[in-house]
Amino acid sequence: MSEVRRPRAVDSVFGAVHLGYIVVQSNRQSEWRRFGADAIGMHVDTLDGVGLRFRLDDHTCRFLVQRGPAEDVTALGWQIDDHEIFDRIIARVADRGVPIAEGAAEEAALRGVERLWRFAGPKGMTQEIFTAPVTTPEPLRMRSSGWVTGEAGMGHVAIVSREPEALRGYYETVFDSRLSDYIDENISGLKMKIRFLRVNERHHSIAIANLRGVKIDPIRTRVQHINIQSATLDDMLASYQRVKELGFRMAWSVGQHTNDRELSYYSITPSGFELEVGWNPIVIGPELESTWEPTTYQGISIWGHTPVGETVLDKFAQFRQALRTVRTPEITVPELTGGRIR
Template sequence: MSEYLRPNTDSVFGAVHLGYVVVQSNRLTDWRRFGAEAIGVHVDEPDRDRLRFRLDDRTCRFLIQRGPAEDVTALGWHIDDHETFDRIVARVTDRGVPIADGTAEEAAARGVQRLWRFPGPKGIVQEIFTVPVTTPEPLRMISSGWVTGEAGLGHVAIISREPESMRGYYQTVFDCRLSDYIDENISGLKMKARFLRVNERHHSIAIANIRGIKIDPIRTSVQHINIQSETLDDMLASFERVRELGFRMAWSVGQHTNDRELSYYCVTPSGFELEVGWNPIAIGPELESTWEPTTYQGISIWGHKPVGETVLGKFAQFRQAVRSTTTPEITVPELAGGLSR
């Protein structure tokens, strides 16, 4: 890890990377076909109740395990060293938030030697580990490769009714830095998104909210998970396969205003979206030293048009938004850094 990422010994920025995603679903057959045949990742089936997606030499980047949630249930964060790990643990426990040791079976399923977990916003469990399990077994997949490494797996995007509390959480735990904002109008509603980085990837966490009204129009805890294709040809080929195999497309190919990534969005078998992208900006040493957050108007320079939008789909979103007003969003106020709910 480069020294420029650690301006002082207390910061953990640069030593944190999104390592894996845990999904609970009863649609394992659809997930297997979606991963292997549409997106083009390596799929293993350790037993009848679990699938694992590989993108590189790690044994697990996505764990799909049988269950009713049809949602992301945990995010796994790779911590570079034990000193940084201890610092994060102290931040959490010193504020009265419990940390639990994962079982040996849970660690093995996720492809790590050991893991520890603690509560996260919107009920998404945060898991931390220091040693991933790798394998020399060749990847069996349609794609030629995926970009991970120091930038981590990709990013997670979340719609929140308590965006400042969520931002405070990731600042407290991981010393995230603000990359930029996007303001966008969607169906007459004003949305603000903030993009947070924990390493050289432009953002590992994106948090969006509807301004002026506390609603959440989607059922799942995350809006989308992003992975990064190694080549433009890979990204475009997977776009065509997703359509040809009958999986639902959410947004057509386009280019984002802030990180300049070319991407498309499709709907996973569990209902949240997967963004498959290519060539986003990386905030390396030169950019990091001078980076200033900017507010962009609109999500995309071009493209990213909605695909297959229906009246019934809009009505379902409206019902979900109304339902969301009746229950408070799960937050972890002890780790929100004093920022408001």
Template sequence: MNAPGLDSVFGSVHLGYLVIESNQLADWRRFGADAIGLHCDELDNGLLRFRLDDQQCRFLLRRGPAEDVVAAGWHIDDHTTFEQIEARILAHGVPVTHGTAEEAAARGVARLLRFPGPKGIAQEIYAEPLMADEPLRMRASGFVTGDGGMGHIAITSTKPTQIRGYFTTVFDARLTDYIDETISGIKAKMRFLRVNERHHTIAVANVQGLPIDPIRTSIQHLNIQAATLDDVARSYQRVCELGFDMSLSVGQHTNDKELSYYARTPSGFDWEVGWNPVVVDESTWEPTTYQGISIWGHTPVGQTIIDRLDQFRLAALSLGHREETVPALAGDGIPDD
């Protein structure tokens, strides 16, 4: 475990891109470009890339059967910190591989290093993002990236303390807060972890008292932050008009105060578009436990009894699956405070 200190990489790590594997690239193009409002580039080899800002790639869509996020890319501030993280991984006996020139080019980075991550999501680090030559062509006015990275990911887990331990070991993640919530009679606890000024870059939820995971995909949702409230409203309208499913209506979260909605992606996990979350002040922040995820709104949209039964089926199936946690990097796990 790496305590904050002189060798801490906290603040030098930013969520940079996600790699999504899907056989529904046409639907993904409509969802990302036409509904959410992102810039879309179609590469010669059949890959899709979405941009939020000047970086060449924020989302890479590649053809394949997973219908899931398969890799997370982390922008590291400099090569010294990059090599420090690499040394950590190797010191724990975990193998690393260098991405090929073709893989780096597809992701819009100069070079990348890959190593195993929780839930089967490969973790990739890079120090030099490549900037696009062409101006953005988006339906949205813009998105907030910068020092906070491009957003966050949320996962469900049967081993949440090990996942918290993993991101603390690798990136010196810090606990921001907790949320306790009861959903359809099931009690869940959510942990929110930050690696920079963004309130959280990783959220981890588990069903309390039961070793089940009700989510098929490796992530439950991903989040991007819109520049304006108008962008949130207009993208919500486009999602509905284009016939994509809405998972949760507009609402505001209790802990980070972000106003957002959740749409269902073509691959089945959710995509949150939010606005105006709080920024953490490291000199004063203290972790807090909140009761419920929302101050108002975020009500389920169009959920049927069949949907709920399917979640119970997935939860039952998860009992027979061994969840990947990369024990060598998780330490003994961090007990809840």
């Protein structure tokens, strides 16, 4: 890491945190293999008796798809640059009374990290932190030419929340996240607000969306989508073609976002949440970072991103899910929301 990217505030950890891996629980193992390797174009490895693992780069794990019934994301893994910053994050969590525990050696091995520590996260999604990924010289065997990871981490996570300010406060408290911008959007007559948070040079590692004025969540899964970034435009478009040809469902066609200018499409993973494959988002390097001011964009996309093949049944399922959430409160971790309104 270069000195210029170092946090400005004395104890800030901004810039030293990177989305490292995603843990998914799914019994649809063969669909995941076809989807991840044959359609999206990631490198796949089989873990006997456990599940699958996808690679994007020299890290041995970027997605761990473990056998299990959740059909959802169960944990997010965050790579921390060094031990001093790692200890600072642990102290923040522990000092606020939230239990934090080291993962077992086998769990670390499955996730392709030397060691990991975990604590409670929003919507029941465990947050795991590590400093040392296990890398491999084994060449990538995949349909894509490459993926953009490195300093910007492996991509981003988008979450629909009924407690968006609590969620934003959580990532501010734990990782010193900064607000990149907002998008206001109308979808089927409902007003939606999205907050885009960055923890490094990636325009956002976390996006938090809510419906304005109503505390409902139409999404069954904890994440609405995960984003990964293709190395080239050709890679992104070829994977779009393969997703369609292999019969996987598309959610939104190719389009371009207003705020980070990323070109992308959204397909539906075998577990039901979406995977956004993108290309060429703006990077908030040191120069941009020093003068960045959040703004509000009207609308998610400059062009494209038209919905593909949503059925009446999909709408009905979302409506049922939304009703379910009227009565059950969303899981937050109030100790870590930094005083933002729950």
